[in-house]
Amino acid sequence: MSALPSSPAPVTLADLLARPDVWRGDALARVKAPGLATGYPELDRELPGGGWPRQALSEFLAPPEAGVAGLLAPALAALAGPLLLVAPPWPLHAAGWAAAGLPGQRLLVVEARGQDAAWACETALEEGGFAAVLAWLPDIDARGLRRLQLAAESFSGPACLVRPPARLRESSPAPLRLTVECRPQGLLVQIVKRRGGGLPPPLTLVPRLAVARLQERDRALARPALSPAAPGRPGAPARRPVHA
Amino acid sequence: MAANGAARQLGVAPGMGLASAWGLAPELKVTERDGAAETRALAGLACWGGNFTPQVSLDPPAGLLLEIGGCLRLFGGLPALLQQAVDGALAQGYSLAAACAPTPLAARWLANGAPWLEPAADGPRPAATPLLAENGGPLPVCADPARLGAALAPLSLDCLELPRQQRQRLENFGVACLGDLLALPRAGLNRRLGLQLAADLARALGEVPDPRPRFPFPDTFRQGLELPARVDDAPALNFAARRLLQQLQGWLASRGAGVGRCTLELQHEKYAGSTRRGLPPTRLVLGFAGLTRDGERLQRVLSERLGRLALAAPVDALTLIADQVEELPGSDRQLPGQAPPEEEGTDPARTAVALERIKARLGEDKVYSLAAVPDHRPEQATRRCAPNLDLHGIMARTQDPGHSQAMAGQGPRPLWLLAHPQALGETQGRPRHGGPLQLLAGPERIESGWWDEGESADGLPAPGDLRRDYFVARNPAGEWLWVFRDESGWFLHGRFA
Numbered sequence: 257m258s259a260l261p262s263s264p265a266p267v268t269l270a271d272l273l274a275r276p277d278v279w280r281g282d283a284l285a286r287v288k289a290p291g292l293a294t295g296y297p298e299l300d301r302e303l304p305g306g307g308w309p310r311q312a313l314s315e316f317l318a319p320p321e322a323g324v325a326g327l328l329a330p331a332l333a334a335l336a337g338p339l340l341l342v343a344p345p346w347p348l349h350a351a352g353w354a355a356a357g358l359p360g361q362r363l364l365v366v367e368a369r370g371q372d373a374a375w376a377c378e379t380a381l382e383e384g385g386f387a388a389v390l391a392w393l394p395d396i397d398a399r400g401l402r403r404l405q406l407a408a409e410s411f412s413g414p415a416c417l418v419r420p421p422a423r424l425r426e427s428s429p430a431p432l433r434l435t436v437e438c439r440p441q442g443l444l445v446q447i448v449k450r451r452g453g454g455l456p457p458p459l460t461l462v463p464r465l466a467v468a469r470l471q472e473r474d475r476a477l478a479r480p481a482l483s484p485a486a487p488g489r490p491g492a493p494a495r496r497p498v499h500a
Numbered sequence: 501m502a503a504n505g506a507a508r509q510l511g512v513a514p515g516m517g518l519a520s521a522w523g524l525a526p527e528l529k530v531t532e533r534d535g536a537a538e539t540r541a542l543a544g545l546a547c548w549g550g551n552f553t554p555q556v557s558l559d560p561p562a563g564l565l566l567e568i569g570g571c572l573r574l575f576g577g578l579p580a581l582l583q584q585a586v587d588g589a590l591a592q593g594y595s596l597a598a599a600c601a602p603t604p605l606a607a608r609w610l611a612n613g614a615p616w617l618e619p620a621a622d623g624p625r626p627a628a629t630p631l632l633a634e635n636g637g638p639l640p641v642c643a644d645p646a647r648l649g650a651a652l653a654p655l656s657l658d659c660l661e662l663p664r665q666q667r668q669r670l671e672n673f674g675v676a677c678l679g680d681l682l683a684l685p686r687a688g689l690n691r692r693l694g695l696q697l698a699a700d701l702a703r704a705l706g707e708v709p710d711p712r713p714r715f716p717f718p719d720t721f722r723q724g725l726e727l728p729a730r731v732d733d734a735p736a737l738n739f740a741a742r743r744l745l746q747q748l749q750g751w752l753a754s755r756g757a758g759v760g761r762c763t764l765e766l767q768h769e770k771y772a773g774s775t776r777r778g779l780p781p782t783r784l785v786l787g788f789a790g791l792t793r794d795g796e797r798l799q800r801v802l803s804e805r806l807g808r809l810a811l812a813a814p815v816d817a818l819t820l821i822a823d824q825v826e827e828l829p830g831s832d833r834q835l836p837g838q839a840p841p842e843e844e845g846t847d848p849a850r851t852a853v854a855l856e857r858i859k860a861r862l863g864e865d866k867v868y869s870l871a872a873v874p875d876h877r878p879e880q881a882t883r884r885c886a887p888n889l890d891l892h893g894i895m896a897r898t899q900d901p902g903h904s905q906a907m908a909g910q911g912p913r914p915l916w917l918l919a920h921p922q923a924l925g926e927t928q929g930r931p932r933h934g935g936p937l938q939l940l941a942g943p944e945r946i947e948s949g950w951w952d953e954g955e956s957a958d959g960l961p962a963p964g965d966l967r968r969d970y971f972v973a974r975n976p977a978g979e980w981l982w983v984f985r986d987e988s989g990w991f992l993h994g995r996f997a
Binding site: 321322323324325326327329337338340344345346347348349350351352353354355356359360361363364365366367368372375376379380382383384385386438439440441442443463465466467 | 847848849850851852853854855857858861862866867868869870871872873878881882883884887888910912913914915916917918919940941972974976977978979980994995996997
């Protein structure tokens, strides 16, 4: 190693390692913007920046049923400002979101499909003005993803994208990719791509939902599953809800 | 007759007979002069002038005076303001001659002597070409009243728009330019040429005041624009419509107002379509998330709408009408030395712009916010509402107290509520969804709505009279579900994550 001629003091290895342009292979990458704490300390430890990345696209490879919204809710509730939900898989129930810390006034929903949904997402990231953008884009292609990632780089908050798990094989410009699966023990989260390399073992997280505590309580009480009786109003043979 | 720049290059001169003009330029396109249209165009341009100053005066037949002495600082100095004004007027599609002087008459005379500027065929003028006369550009500027006489001196007598007879007499005196005229004693001029000329000179030099009536900005905005050629392609209308939007912007600025909604009418070519009467105009309603007079914002919403539009017939004229105009105070600028405001959360103005663009392209009803309604029936407990961006307090992390009160005593509620309850199979009396469900909490009896049997609100089918027992359930895959049972069996109604 050739020492710099202008620095007479001997350079120690520790000094060198402390330089901002030196990156050690076993450490997570440094990121410009600190991440948004996920609400799960064990997950924060594995993410560069210590949380959901800002100014970058995060890709969740999960079926809609896996409950990415529930996984993200604690982090999103900690933000101030409106959240944009693009093409959510089902209608939202305001009371449930309010209980998760996100009153309905903070939620902005865009109903769109296919190209329109991707365009709306890109527009929102470009224009800014949202605390976070969460989009369900099952059919977005590689070009669309690239555009979204570029738009997300100028966006101040987290940009989260939910895609079907089958897209895991396809390459993606998103710097963070995770698979999320529903398991009886909780959510199985596996980071499949992150800045800084080295993939951690999958994590099992118990979602921070009010209902998740019910099961803990049930386990503690060792209560048998309920077997309710139907509400009594005899004589309605049709196999459908009353209003449908 | 009058001639534009291209015709003048071919040798056609104003005042020439039509036959000799055609002799010089056989491809000449002759249009009859339409005085009413000129007046309308000048009024439109005066509206646009409101972008720069509220003191706009008309100088008929074809002059527009902007009093800019009071707004130099706002636009970053005289050269920057002149640059913006000239570029803006050229973008309005007019060829023009411009000048800047301390008195209106001197400005007009200087402009008469200035070379004509033509609107560029594509886009704005290249920024590299100098504009001001002192840099070798075409725009004469005299900002100093003391030097006004010197600035006017080289002008030819043509610039004064004198009657023919007076002009002739001056030439007989040996007066070739305005400088010669100014050198003559005024008393003699008064005697020989009448009082008018000497009075004009005094007004031009600022010796006597020259008040001009202000342009009365119209109370409602409705400006039309005839397109030079038929347009078949909606995005191509963008360029023409931008002129109208800039006029709207100036009109709004002059009133201190913002627009919440405006309509662009596209008049179709006559005799288009199968009927003789032609098609009715296509109306594009442009809605904005909040009041605005930001031209950029107006333009973006318009281009999203035009980008999606398929024209039924070629368009030959546009009309822009401001529908909803309300007072919009200007935003305060920072005082020097004052710290910029803390970057807290998100900027509602940017949110509004993003939502406007999305709405303009996808439709007004495709973007909505949510409101919790104190109704026990889950289907009725959420209502879609227009995004509320003005109340930033609500956007901040606050829980609506009334809302949490209404929810008190309720069981857990899911994030997602299926549009239609999904019937579930049963094994040994227990519901199935990807395996038998484990019921974790419940029953929560919801029995309500006897009053609106079968009625519909908000276009959604009303659930009517409900009588259900709700349970929180978990299936073997680990999904958290909200299921209910009524007299017809088990249903899946919501998902918790």
